[in-house]
Amino acid sequence: MKRPPNAQEHEEKLKKRRIIQQEEEKQKLGCEAEFHNLNQDMLFEILKHVDAPTLAKASCVNKKWQKTSNDERLWEMVCTRHWVNIGCPEEQVRSVVLAFGGFRLLHSLYLRPVLKATALSQYQSSTIPNKWGKDEVHLSLSLLSIRYYEMMDCNYKGRKKF
Amino acid sequence: MKREHNSSSSVVTEMGGSGKNKMFEEQQQDAGFDELLAVLGYKVRSSDMAEVASKLEQLEMAMSVSNSNNTSFEEDGLLSQLSSQTVHYNPSDLSSWLQSMLTEINPTTPSPSSNHPITDNSELGPSVFDDLRAIPGNAICSSTPNEELGPGPERKRLKLLGSVTESTRPVVLVDSQETGIRLVHTLLACAEAVQEQNLQLAESLCKQIGFLAVSQAGAMRKVATYFAEALACRIFRFYPQESLDSPSLSELLELHFYESCPYLKFAHFTANQAILEAFQGENHVHVIDFSMKQGIQWPALIQALALRPGGPPTFRLTAIGPPQADNTDALQQVGLRLAQLAETVHIEFEYRGFVASSLADIDASMLNLRANEAVAVNSVFELHRLLARPGAIDKVLKSIKSMSPKIVTIVEQEANHNGLVFLDRFTESLHYYSTLFDSLEGCGTSSEDDQVMSEVYLGKQISNVVACEGVERVERHETLSQWRVRLGSAGFSPVHLGSNAFKQASMLLSLFGGVAGYRVEENQGCLMLGWHTRPLIATSAWQLGSVAHS
Numbered sequence: 001m002k003r004p005p006n007a008q009e010h011e012e013k014l015k016k017r018r019i020i021q022q023e024e025e026k027q028k029l030g031c032e033a034e035f036h037n038l039n040q041d042m043l044f045e046i047l048k049h050v051d052a053p054t055l056a057k058a059s060c061v062n063k064k065w066q067k068t069s070n071d072e073r074l075w076e077m078v079c080t081r082h083w084v085n086i087g088c089p090e091e092q093v094r095s096v097v098l099a100f101g102g103f104r105l106l107h108s109l110y111l112r113p114v115l116k117a118t119a120l121s122q123y124q125s126s127t128i129p130n131k132w133g134k135d136e137v138h139l140s141l142s143l144l145s146i147r148y149y150e151m152m153d154c155n156y157k158g159r160k161k162f
Numbered sequence: 163m164k165r166e167h168n169s170s171s172s173v174v175t176e177m178g179g180s181g182k183n184k185m186f187e188e189q190q191q192d193a194g195f196d197e198l199l200a201v202l203g204y205k206v207r208s209s210d211m212a213e214v215a216s217k218l219e220q221l222e223m224a225m226s227v228s229n230s231n232n233t234s235f236e237e238d239g240l241l242s243q244l245s246s247q248t249v250h251y252n253p254s255d256l257s258s259w260l261q262s263m264l265t266e267i268n269p270t271t272p273s274p275s276s277n278h279p280i281t282d283n284s285e286l287g288p289s290v291f292d293d294l295r296a297i298p299g300n301a302i303c304s305s306t307p308n309e310e311l312g313p314g315p316e317r318k319r320l321k322l323l324g325s326v327t328e329s330t331r332p333v334v335l336v337d338s339q340e341t342g343i344r345l346v347h348t349l350l351a352c353a354e355a356v357q358e359q360n361l362q363l364a365e366s367l368c369k370q371i372g373f374l375a376v377s378q379a380g381a382m383r384k385v386a387t388y389f390a391e392a393l394a395c396r397i398f399r400f401y402p403q404e405s406l407d408s409p410s411l412s413e414l415l416e417l418h419f420y421e422s423c424p425y426l427k428f429a430h431f432t433a434n435q436a437i438l439e440a441f442q443g444e445n446h447v448h449v450i451d452f453s454m455k456q457g458i459q460w461p462a463l464i465q466a467l468a469l470r471p472g473g474p475p476t477f478r479l480t481a482i483g484p485p486q487a488d489n490t491d492a493l494q495q496v497g498l499r500l501a502q503l504a505e506t507v508h509i510e511f512e513y514r515g516f517v518a519s520s521l522a523d524i525d526a527s528m529l530n531l532r533a534n535e536a537v538a539v540n541s542v543f544e545l546h547r548l549l550a551r552p553g554a555i556d557k558v559l560k561s562i563k564s565m566s567p568k569i570v571t572i573v574e575q576e577a578n579h580n581g582l583v584f585l586d587r588f589t590e591s592l593h594y595y596s597t598l599f600d601s602l603e604g605c606g607t608s609s610e611d612d613q614v615m616s617e618v619y620l621g622k623q624i625s626n627v628v629a630c631e632g633v634e635r636v637e638r639h640e641t642l643s644q645w646r647v648r649l650g651s652a653g654f655s656p657v658h659l660g661s662n663a664f665k666q667a668s669m670l671l672s673l674f675g676g677v678a679g680y681r682v683e684e685n686q687g688c689l690m691l692g693w694h695t696r697p698l699i700a701t702s703a704w705q706l707g708s709v710a711h712s
Contacts, residue, residue: 087471096468099506117672135665138466142431145465145503146458152499 008049015042043068052078052107075103079111083132097141100148109147110140199256206256217260224267345374345386346592352393353588364397381599388621389592392628401630410492413455415622418615420458423605424674425699428667428682428691429542430459433571435663436703437538438466440569446535447475450565452521453542454481457496461503468507476510478535482524485517493517521547522554526564537567545645546574549638559652563706569657570704574645576690576697579627580638591627594698595620601693604679642688642700655707658687663701667691 019038047055047069055078059069068074076094086093097103114136115128123129199206206214225244244263253259348371355364368390375386395401420426441447447467451459460479467474479500483493493515504511518524521544531537539562548554562570577594581587598620602613626637640648646656664684671680671691683690683697690697 086469088469092469096465096507100465113673114669118669121668121672135662135669139431139666139669141465141469142434142462145461148506149458149461149499149503152502 012046015046040064040068044071044074047074048077052112056108070104072098072102072104075107079103079107082130083137084134086134086137097144100141100144106140106144110143111136114140114143203254204256205254210257214256214260217257217264220264221260221267224264341374341377342382345371345378345382348374349386349389349393349592350585350589352390353585356393356396357584361397364393368394368397381596381603384617385592385596385599385624388595388617388624389588389628391621392625395625395629401634410486412619412622413492415615415619416455417458418612419619422609422612422616423602424671424680425691426542427670428689429573429699429701430462431666431670432659432663432689432701433540433542433573433703434459434463434466435666436569436571436657436659436701437463437540439660439662440538440657440703440705441467441475441536443472444536444568445475446478446532447538448478448480448531448535449538449540450480450482450529450567451540452482453540453544454483454493454496454515457481457500459540459542460500464500464504464507464509464511468509474507474509476512477504478512479514480529481513481515482518482521483515485519491515520551520554521545522551522557524558524561526561529565531565537565539565539567539570541571542573543575545572546580546638546640547636549580549640550633550636555648556652559649559654563653566706568705570654571701572645572649572704573699573701574642575639576641576692576700577639578641578644580640588628591624593696595624597693597696598698601679601698604693605674642685642690642702645700645702649704653706654704656687657703657705659684659689659701659703663689 043065047058050058055069055074059066076097080090080093097106100106111132112128115132118136119125119127119129196206196208196211244266250259251262348367352364352367352371355361355367371386371390371393375383375390378386416426437449449460449463451457464477467477479497481493481497486492497513497515501511501513514530516524516528545555545558548558575594577590579587579591579594581590599617602616623637626635627639630636649656664682667682667689671682674680679693681692681694681697683692685697685700688700688702690700692698
């Protein structure tokens with residue numbers, strides 16, 4: 001994290017206060033001022049700090065939010081935040097993953113199920129651990145590449161993916 | 163478990179259903195009331211089940227016949243009579259209640275004692291019972307509970323004929339557990355008959371297998387059907403021609419097999435891991451693939467090479483595949499797709515495809531090997547085919563050696579289906595494919611399509627093992643220990659697959675629903691994937707090196 005947590009919390013509080021003020025103003029004006037009228041960049045900044053389920057939920061709010069939440073950079077942060085150093089530079093990983101379908105797809109189709117399945121088999125709990133090991137990451141990346149390959153051939157489309 | 167008690171047709175047709183199975187297990191265990199019916203409020207003694215069933219049948223027949231005769235319920239039909247005029251005493255005692263209703267309908271109908279089939283049903287018309295008679299009595303529960311199994315197939319045959327000529331209507335009850343055992347015994351007896359060239363006996367046993375198989379559910383039924391078919395092919399000398407199958411069909415089937423269960427994925431992932439580890443530090447790598455098919459093993463390797471710490475190498479892939487029936491260059495198409503994929507991740511990729519009807523036709527000199535590259539040879543379920551022709555395997559192993567590979571990855575089925583005695587091969591393959599089919603059933607993540615096609619894929623292998631001989635029989639699987647001996651004496655030494663491969667394999671399996679069933683085992687450096695206690699496929703890696711042999 002670049003800033004100390006207190007300053008960050010403070011900033012978020014400020015933001016929220018501003019938003020509430022805005023709402024109140026707009027209500028006074030009689031408009032339907034809602035949280036979702038938030039500035040795109042502001043939203044992006046906020047979403048940088050949330051976890052995967054929250055990010056996914058955010059994309060269900062409305063079209064604007066969906067556009068912002070589906071940004072690959074946000075999902076890249078979600079993925080790389082937890083995974084242990086897999087040995088190669090970020091740009092390399094980024095170019096490969098983006099070529100094969102992106103971080104959001106990687107996370108939802110493979111990372112999350114793999115992590116859940118390993119957590120279930122090893123610790124008998126379905127909560128995803130905080131540190132994602134090399135093997136989980138490599139397996140998910142492999143499965144993503146296979147999916148990309150399968151999708152190249154139109155015969156493969158519409159199959160259950162794994 | 164839902165039962166329609168007054169619909170006897172469900173009693174008749176529910177052969178081998180799990181409900182029935184439980185019923186008869188309880189019959190053997192306690193002589194009291196049937197538990198399942200008791201829950202619903204009916205008191206039926208387990209020993210009276212057969213009787214109750216037949217009474218229900220009669221009653222339904224009577225009702226349906228009378229319904230067809232009457233056009234409206236206002237007329238004095240059986241149903242209205244039963245509902246409004248008959249006095250019902252103690253309906254929970256099914257046996258006597260049914261009896262009272264039956265005597266209402268027809269005062270002359272005798273009360274049947276247990277297990278004696280009904281002979282006189284002239285009032286209700288004979289035509290209704292004909293279809294039931296067609297079912298041979300022996301496949302369905304016999305009247306003598308303790309029959310001898312195994313020796314005595316002739317005795318079974320005679321009993322079959324005997325029950326038909328008595329023109330009795332057998333009570334249709336099935337003990338699916340007992341028929342399961344009988345099924346296996348019949349299969350083995352049939353195979354033995356085939357081996358002894360007693361084809362008449364084999365034929366009749368084959369038919370019996372068909373009937374017995376119907377009484378089973380799920381995997382056992384499918385396996386038995388495929389084996390019965392294969393035996394029939396062998397008996398009637400209608401050998402399934404593998405060469406007639408277009409390679410695209412077999413590839414399509416294999417694709418479904420790939421999706422429905424983890425065996426092929428396991429094979430690819432472990433082989434790729436071994437190749438990756440062998441290629442560490444190399445800048446030019448060359449993989450020679452004997453089992454290209456759709457090339458689905460390679461995207462993962464290309465991705466892993468792209469994310470290699472230290473940068474990716476140049477990747478060369480040589481594929482060797484069988485000739486296509488429809489003149490399309492499938493190998494070339496696969497190559498184009500892989501090239502496209504490699505391009506998206508900026509890997510220098512070179513591809514060459516060779517068409518050869520047998521691996522033995524390929525020589526190292528054809529492959530244009532370069533001095534600075536590291537070579538890997540990969541074979542997934544291909545080497546065993548070479549055992550059909552004498553000398554082929556040795557030639558291929560020799561040419562592999564001349565390629566000076568850094569690593570050779572071999573995946574094969576873990577079973578001995580290449581014994582000299584037919585009966586041994588049959589027994590082995592019966593166990594192997596039963597386990598394989600069980601695992602397909604157990605793995606709940608696949609779609610219907612995938613599962614069915616995978617079964618067809620395996621069914622073809624079964625036909626080949628059982629029905630073909632000589633050069634046509636290509637599914638000559640051998641166990642890992644046999645391959646070890648063979649490769650050792652050819653001059654290869656084993657490379658241990660590391661813990662990375664093991665971990666990745668276990669993780670892959672945890673994704674497949676049937677976690678409880680699949681097992682990864684390590685066997686002297688080789689990995690084996692199996693279902694419960696039975697290993698089914700084995701991955702091994704080899705390198706050139708001398709092995710001391712006597």
